[in-house]
Amino acid sequence: MTVRRVTLALLLVCAMISGAIAADSEYEAQTPSPSNLDAPQGHGWVSIQGQDLYSHGDYDGPAGSNSGNVRFYSLQLNAAYFVASQWDIHLGIPYISSQYTGQFAHPQLPCPPNCAPTEVDNGHYHGYWQDWDAGVRYHADLDGYEVAPSVDVYVPSNNYPFYGSAGIGQRTRRIGVGVDVSHQFDFSNIFYLGHYQYVFNQHVLGINNNYNSFGADLGYFLKQNLSVRAISDIKLGNGYADSQIIPYGPGTPTGGINPIWELHDKFRLEEHADIGAACDYVFGRNMLSFTAARSVWGRSDSRLTYALAVMLTRSF
Amino acid sequence: MYKTRKIFLTIALISSASVTFACGESMIQSKTGMRYHDFSTRRPADILLFSSEADSSKQISAGLEHAGHHLTVVAEEPAAVDALTSRHFDLIIASPKEMESLTAHLAASTQVPTLIAVIDGGDKSDAARFPQYVYQSDGVDKYLKSIERTMRERKS
Numbered sequence: 204m205t206v207r208r209v210t211l212a213l214l215l216v217c218a219m220i221s222g223a224i225a226a227d228s229e230y231e232a233q234t235p236s237p238s239n240l241d242a243p244q245g246h247g248w249v250s251i252q253g254q255d256l257y258s259h260g261d262y263d264g265p266a267g268s269n270s271g272n273v274r275f276y277s278l279q280l281n282a283a284y285f286v287a288s289q290w291d292i293h294l295g296i297p298y299i300s301s302q303y304t305g306q307f308a309h310p311q312l313p314c315p316p317n318c319a320p321t322e323v324d325n326g327h328y329h330g331y332w333q334d335w336d337a338g339v340r341y342h343a344d345l346d347g348y349e350v351a352p353s354v355d356v357y358v359p360s361n362n363y364p365f366y367g368s369a370g371i372g373q374r375t376r377r378i379g380v381g382v383d384v385s386h387q388f389d390f391s392n393i394f395y396l397g398h399y400q401y402v403f404n405q406h407v408l409g410i411n412n413n414y415n416s417f418g419a420d421l422g423y424f425l426k427q428n429l430s431v432r433a434i435s436d437i438k439l440g441n442g443y444a445d446s447q448i449i450p451y452g453p454g455t456p457t458g459g460i461n462p463i464w465e466l467h468d469k470f471r472l473e474e475h476a477d478i479g480a481a482c483d484y485v486f487g488r489n490m491l492s493f494t495a496a497r498s499v500w501g502r503s504d505s506r507l508t509y510a511l512a513v514m515l516t517r518s519f
Numbered sequence: 520m521y522k523t524r525k526i527f528l529t530i531a532l533i534s535s536a537s538v539t540f541a542c543g544e545s546m547i548q549s550k551t552g553m554r555y556h557d558f559s560t561r562r563p564a565d566i567l568l569f570s571s572e573a574d575s576s577k578q579i580s581a582g583l584e585h586a587g588h589h590l591t592v593v594a595e596e597p598a599a600v601d602a603l604t605s606r607h608f609d610l611i612i613a614s615p616k617e618m619e620s621l622t623a624h625l626a627a628s629t630q631v632p633t634l635i636a637v638i639d640g641g642d643k644s645d646a647a648r649f650p651q652y653v654y655q656s657d658g659v660d661k662y663l664k665s666i667e668r669t670m671r672e673r674k675s
Binding site for chain 1: 556561660
């Protein structure tokens, strides 16, 4: 089953890359892209993104910086299609492989009651497809300010393990309502991008775990087809802080055999602020983006030491 | 065997009081960048460009049209008068000398276009005479900025 998933992913990747290599060589400013809102019906874009994230320790966890190391390698596939002028529908899914190393892996819980799997914390890499992201976005040009409100639905693509330091996601259904804004100042090479999304997360044990995700990028065009950006991304919201989870953990009389501990990875607070830099290069209908980031603040979240990402987007 | 494993597990659970919570973000929000946009006006103007210098007027008119303005380019006074007679313009871009040749005609017009003078950088008196001006050596961007400012003032 896993072999079939990996093969499918590789085929998709190869198809996208071969399409990108066959790109036009001239710069085409008017081809639609996620940030180019001159978007005619029947066009769209596809993208493939690879990320390498490494986290060392926690911001608030009881073991703090000694709580271990987690590495995530991911490959994300996205596509958008303009079903009408200014209206796109988009679909995406990431494949994530993760590894935990350290002294404080999530312990295996007795099975039953919930059979929460912990094999993700055994020091080996484990890969799974994560959540489908399907959505619709409207692109408006308001006197030079490009505004794109959107609605996204996130649905787990399979029963991937959520319990563990190396869990690739919360395995919850979510609905995100957001808006993207971009603007290039007149007669200037300076631009900015902003994004905001409020996510209604599937409540677990009746615990509110909705959150806000937002950020802003400030960019500069070194050339018409080459730009650099300072980026930020912040997540603030609801959920249980570590101080609320610890009383139910394995070190307590319950031994962690209780719903709060078993399911805590679904509603842990996980607030953070990431900053970084990005570089975008446009060739033909393609945009190649490089991003490097790290977290500078967090609450009840892992401490992101660094994240590297490379993304290829091709418009059609 | 199962009982032994269960006891061992219980000991392990109790001893692991400092269990990690390192479950966190598995991906960062990495957005794609922005494509460069040439300036595109949001206030398209009908412009009469009166210039006897063909090369520079060709370059300027191409830049202004690319930004979304509607250009009529003339090189001589009779053609300029014909153009002014046949239609309305929001702006006239011309040198002070060329503007003077149109003074009589403009005085008789009911809707007077705004004048943007193309002046010599060394002549300070021209700069004082014309509220809106660009220098002869200016590039398209300076023309566009002056047009934007003028059109904004006309609308208000």
